[in-house]
Amino acid sequence: MISYVKIVTQVKLMPEADQAAALRSTLRTVNEAACWVSKVAFERGVPREYELRKHAYAELKARGLGAQAAQHVIKKTRDAYTTLKANIRAGNLGGEGSKRRVKAESKPITFRPKAAQPFDDRSLSWQLDAQTVSIWTTAGRLKNVGFVCSPDALKVLREHRRGESDLVEREGVFYLIAVCEVPEKPVNENPADWIGVDLGLVNIATTSTGYRAAGRGLNRHRKRQLDLRAKLQAKGTQSARRRLKQRSRKEARHTANVNHIVSKTIVTIAERTGRGLALEELTGIRDRVRLRKGQRAQLHSWSFHQLGSFLAYKARRVGVPLVYVDPAYTSQQCSECYHIDRKNRIDQATFACRACGFLANADDNASHNIGRRAEPVWIAGRESRVPDSP
Known part of the structure; x- marks a missing residue:
């Protein structure tokens, strides 16, 4: 049986102005909906995903979400609580009664307006030859949204893309992060050394x-970034805050x-x-x-x-x-x-x-x-x- 290793391939979307507005509105809407679902889940003791659908699906449809988007919002919320529970069990938030753990357990999980939203093949299709995608939004289906990536990334997408892709916005730029399943080579059972x-x-x-x-080079780079962040934070002006945001992921x-x-x-x-x-x-x-x-x-x-x-x-x-x-x-x-x-x-x-x-x-x-x-x-x-x- 062939085994696969899952990797992610990221492409940069190049939407027109109206397409970008639709994508931005969609992310804001689905994450607001996820916050509402999280509140419902928290109040009801975080039920299983199937039970959570009974309490949330109709309301999500009323908010303008499509069937697939509503399902993904519910699943994303439930997965967030599963991750929280795993972190608590592993002790990553401190022991029982610690300030950090109590804070995490005392309120519903919230989602940032630009947090990633998963799309499956029903709500997102790829046209790899044309390097465009068709994607569902709250404003309707957007077609011919261009994307750019390296030739190697395009080759991996063409041969190994499987399952969901996440839409995310970073610093005003939209990205699609696609899951790819690449076949593993048979493990060398008798290594020479x-x-x-x-x-x-x-x-x-x-x-x-x-x-x-x-x-040495990486440590110097980190030191320069640390010193620059300290200077910009101390300055506190609007331009300094904008500069900090631009450099946040560098x-x-x-x-x-x-x-x-x-x-x-x-x-x-x-x-x-x-x-x-x-x-x-x-x-x-x-x-x-x-x-x-x-x-x-x-x-x-x-x-x-x-x-x-x-x-x-x-x-x-x-x-x-x-x-x-x-x-x-x-x-x-x-x-x-x-x-x-x-x-x-x-x-x-x-x-x-x-x-x-x-x-x-x-x-x-x-x-x-x-x-x-x-x-x-x-x-x-x-x-x-x-x-x-x-």
Whole structure:
């Protein structure tokens, strides 16, 4: 059976003035309706989606929403409460009685006027050759709405688009974010070796093959953005606020681009050499690590999860096996004699073993430790997938 990896492909819509007004009005209307449905759900104890339809569908139709749009508004609202419940269960909003959790649980979920709205193939159709879409709005069906994207994105849309697409407005520009299901290559069940990947702040990623993605440029970019935001916020003028809004997503876009480049490079090396990838299990690192106040902004603005997720889905697309290993003592253990000592780590960049005298870059040493721990984890996972004998 063929397995698929889900990715999203984004295109930029190029509507005429009247089409843009219709799209903007539609987003505002459906999100106002979602806020109303959220209030109904909250008052009734957040019932299941089918029951919620009984209380909300007729009113949504009366507000001018089409049948598919009304269904999607109800589903979007119910999914938001499901996500909230999952975050509470995972402890992401603090423990029971915490201020943040109490605030989240004490009122209905609200939706921004420009929040994304899903469209299925009944309410949105693609004309890929002409690079236009036909989309439902509260003002009627809009046809021949142009869009632009890269040739690679168009190829992915043509071959792999499946399911829903989200309409979203950012800074006055409309985008469609389409779900694509790309077939995975068969996983290499017998990798020749394992590449350990050490993630960090000074070096974004260091591999046991010698590849190192220095974080100096990205950290400088973040520092410049932080200083500029502080200056604009202190100024407080209308033009400063407008400038802040224009730059609101610049750092996130830049970071995502860097993470895409780094992850693609690492996965390409693994694919070309027939090896697998090993990463540290970093879940909850922000809660475990204790840093000085000046270092907290750097840690919390660094996207550990994003780079890890990019590595995971790119590896799945090309059949590169990937495992997560226990991160304990990877920075304190010698990769030559396996001696563990906190004093082995001289400073951020230097590792010197107290037992055998091995000297190396600290991140290089950690990456070799991570790679060595991969094989037992892979074997255990592979054995667990074997079905029981009849």
